[in-house]
C-alpha cells in the first residue's frame with residue numbers, strides 16, 4: 001500500500017486543512033482525488049492545489065484510492081456510504097474524520113468492510129500545528145496503522161486514542177480554536193486601537209497566549225494561583241457568563257455528537 005494515493009469523499013474545510021498542511025510540509029501525496037457535490041467548492045480547491053483530481057457529484061474515484069478519507073458531516077453518512085461499498089479496494093483503509101458515527105456503524109453502512117480508522121483532526125493542522133487523535137478499528141494491522149499515522153505526522157501531533165474518547169477530543173481540540181479565535185482577534189483589534197502597529201499587535205497577542213499556556217503547564221501553580229498572578233481582571237464581570245456559556249453549550253454539543 002502506498003501513502004502517495006489518497007481520496008477525499010467530501011472536499012470541504014477539513015479536506016482543505018489537511019491538503020494545505022501536507023503542502024506546507026512538502027508532504028502532499030502525489031495522487032489526490034477529491035469528490036464533492038459542489039462544483040464551486042472543488043474549483044476553489046483545485047485552484048489552491050492544481051495537482052489534485054476532482055470529481056463533482058461522483059465519489060467513485062475518490063473511494064477507489066488506497067486510503068479514503070471521509071470528510072463528510074455525520075448526517076451524510078447513512079445516505080453516502082452504501083454507495084461506496086462496491087468501489088472500495090479490499091485492502092483500502094477508510095479514515096472517517098467525523099464524530100458521532102462509530103467504526104461499527106461505518107462498517108455496517110459499508111456492507112461489512114472493516115478496515116476503518118477514525119480521526120478528529122483540528123484546524124491548526126493547516127500549519128502543521130494540529131492535535132490529531134486517531135482510533136483504529138480492530139481489523140487494521142500494523143502496516144495499515146503505520147500508513148495512517150504517517151499521513152497525519154506532517155500535520156502536527158497525532159496520538160492513538162480509544163474510540164469512545166473521540167467525541168471529547170472533538171469538543172475540546174477540534175472545536176476548541178473557535179472558542180479562542182474570536183477573543184484573540186478582538187484583543188488584537190483592541191491593541192491596534194490603543195496605538196500598536198498591526199505587527200506589534202499580532203506579536204503581542206501571540207506571545208502573550210503562548211506565555212499564558214506555558215504558565216499553566218510549567219509554573220507548578222494551581223489554577224487559582226495562576227489566575228491570581230494578575231491583580232487586575234478587567235473582564236471579571238464577564239467571566240461567569242463565559243463559564244456558563246462553556247458549560248451550557250459544550251455540554252449540549254457533546255450530547256448531540258455522542259454516539260447513540
Ligand SMILES: NC(=O)c1ccc[n+]([C@@H]2O[C@H](COP(=O)([O-])OP(=O)(O)OC[C@H]3O[C@@H](n4cnc5c(N)ncnc54)[C@H](OP(=O)(O)O)[C@@H]3O)[C@@H](O)[C@H]2O)c1
Pocket residue numbers: 009010011012013014015017035036037038041059070071072073074076080097098099120121122123174
Ligand atoms: N473543519 C474542521 O476543523 C474539522 C475538524 C475535525 C473534524 N471535522 C469533521 O469533518 C467533517 C467535514 O467537516 P468540514 O468542516 O470539512 O465541513 P464542510 O466544510 O461543510 O465540508 C463537508 C463537505 O462535504 C460535502 N458533501 C456533502 N454530501 C456529500 C456526499 N454525499 N459526497 C461527497 N461530499 C459531500 C459538502 O458539500 P455541500 O456543502 O454541497 O453539502 C461539503 O463540501 C465533519 O464530520 C466534521 O465534524 C472537521
